[in-house]
Amino acid sequence: MLLGLPEFEFSSAHSVDEACALLSKHGERATVFAGGTDLLVKMKHRRTIPAHLINIKGIPKLDTIAHDGHQLQIGALTLIQGIEASQVVGKKFRVLKQAAEVLGTTQIRNVGTIGGNLANASPSAEFAPPLLTLGASVRCVGSSGERLIPIGEFFLSPGKTSLRQDELITGVQVPDLPSGADCIYLKHSLRRMDVAIASAAVFILFDGDVCRDVKIALGAVGPVPFRAKKAEQCIRGERLGANAVETTLLEAAAQAAADESFPIDDFRGYATYRRKLVRMLVGKGLERLIARTRA
Ligand SMILES: Cc1cc2nc3c(=O)[nH]c(=O)nc-3n(C[C@H](O)[C@H](O)[C@H](O)COP(=O)(O)OP(=O)(O)OC[C@H]3O[C@@H](n4cnc5c(N)ncnc54)[C@H](O)[C@@H]3O)c2cc1C
Known part of the structure; x- marks a missing residue:
């Protein structure tokens, strides 16, 4: 059966501040939209019916992977495919590449993001177990500023995280593995x-x-x-x-x-x-x- 989407309003944020302001303004009615691979399926099945979608894909610099000599920073909008293909991930954080390689299909990996994978808070979220063993933190920004949430405190229950209503995930921070660790x-x-x-x-x-x-x-x-x-x-x-x-x-x-x-x-x-x-x-x-x- 072909399922249609419920009606919703749609706006695009062009900065993190704008996205947070829209989340504050629309409150519980609003949901962030990144790749949509989890969200649109849930909307089609009426498991969630947000009145307002805030598209964050136009926010610059949230899709980068950088290593500063001590830790890896993965922007929330980084595609799964981007993690799979990243040289620094393949060389220093092979376990994240392994998770990316087995997530869904090529089409899903070309659209889905790491931020969406974590915020969706599925018990089976591919990146969660590797990030738990690596001692990663989730970087988020809301109207009261930026904070780092240790990944072990991020997931609360299926579909629920410790993100506040007006907060956006902006990235994931992963410390280097100690020398000799695997x-x-x-x-x-x-x-x-x-x-x-x-x-x-x-x-x-x-x-x-x-x-x-x-x-x-x-x-x-x-x-x-x-x-x-x-x-x-x-x-x-x-x-x-x-x-x-x-x-x-x-x-x-x-x-x-x-x-x-x-x-x-x-x-x-x-x-x-x-x-x-x-x-x-x-x-x-x-x-x-x-x-x-x-x-
Ligand atoms: C056919 C198919 C196969 C799949 N296979 C797998 C699999 O094998 N393993 C797996 O783990 N997942 C799988 N998924 C689920 C999904 O593709 C991934 O979880 C993906 O990473 C979600 O990213 P997204 O950008 O599409 O998220 P979206 O659908 O855009 O968002 C998901 C949720 O996160 C919120 N959100 C998104 N970005 C942010 C942000 N930056 N800040 C705050 N909230 C945010 C949204 O509001 C929404 O609630 C599959 C999905 C499909 C349709």
């Missing part, structure tokens, strides 16, 4: 273009054979993407040199991640299946990172 993102979906049934990002930092730090973040297995901290505790500070011990510890971490997840049953998969996927993805992620570190 990070991987794994997603399971039925077809390549589908959203994740379960996903996991794993970050690991070794000091010789000892796991000095580890971060494990999960997507699509709870109301918001989250860190599996009990799983991390299974291996943080442990010597992962002797094979038998290592296998036991990795299995314990993967199982703890599955136990920490609280997925729902839906048309994509049952909760029990999703927990099994978490165990598999986390186990595989840890094994691959350890193999890469020792190569």
Whole structure:
């Protein structure tokens, strides 16, 4: 069935200040419009009926990727395809490139933005698990000025974030990985273009054979993407040199991640299946990172 859009007013902002002023003026009636790949689908299905759309695509300089020697700054309007193609992302933040590569189809990646991916606050948002393991922050601007929200405090519930009504995401700030650290993102979906049934990002930092730090973040297995901290505790500070011990510890971490997840049953998969996927993805992620570190 071809679904039409509900009626709405439309205005275009040409600066961040103008967008914030329009958000303040129209209040709850207004919604930001970036690529529209999430928003228009929701509007067609009447899951949201905003009276006023504020197009932010004309705001200059929000679509750039820059690295200042210590951290990466990704503008909110950066296309998924732009992240996939970025040399600095590919070289220093490979895990973000991995997330971009598996998000939707080429058409979606050519229109959808990273700001939209985060603001939409889907439990399966592709960039959330990698950004959680990287310790990223979301930069936003509203009528009371600019603030940085740690990504772990950004997602509140499905579709809800800690953004205030008059705030706009302007970018994402990602600190460099510590020297020697590595990070991987794994997603399971039925077809390549589908959203994740379960996903996991794993970050690991070794000091010789000892796991000095580890971060494990999960997507699509709870109301918001989250860190599996009990799983991390299974291996943080442990010597992962002797094979038998290592296998036991990795299995314990993967199982703890599955136990920490609280997925729902839906048309994509049952909760029990999703927990099994978490165990598999986390186990595989840890094994691959350890193999890469020792190569
Ligand atoms: C066929 C299809 C496949 C998809 N596959 C995937 C997938 O595999 N993985 C995945 O994660 N997603 C997927 N998506 C969802 C979507 O494409 C992405 O989440 C995309 O990054 C959204 O970006 P957008 O610019 O299109 O957001 P929009 O649709 O424009 O906006 C989404 C929401 O964010 C708000 N918003 C947008 N930008 C800002 C901003 N700068 N500040 C404040 N609020 C803002 C809007 O008001 C809206 O509520 C898919 C969508 C489709 C249609």
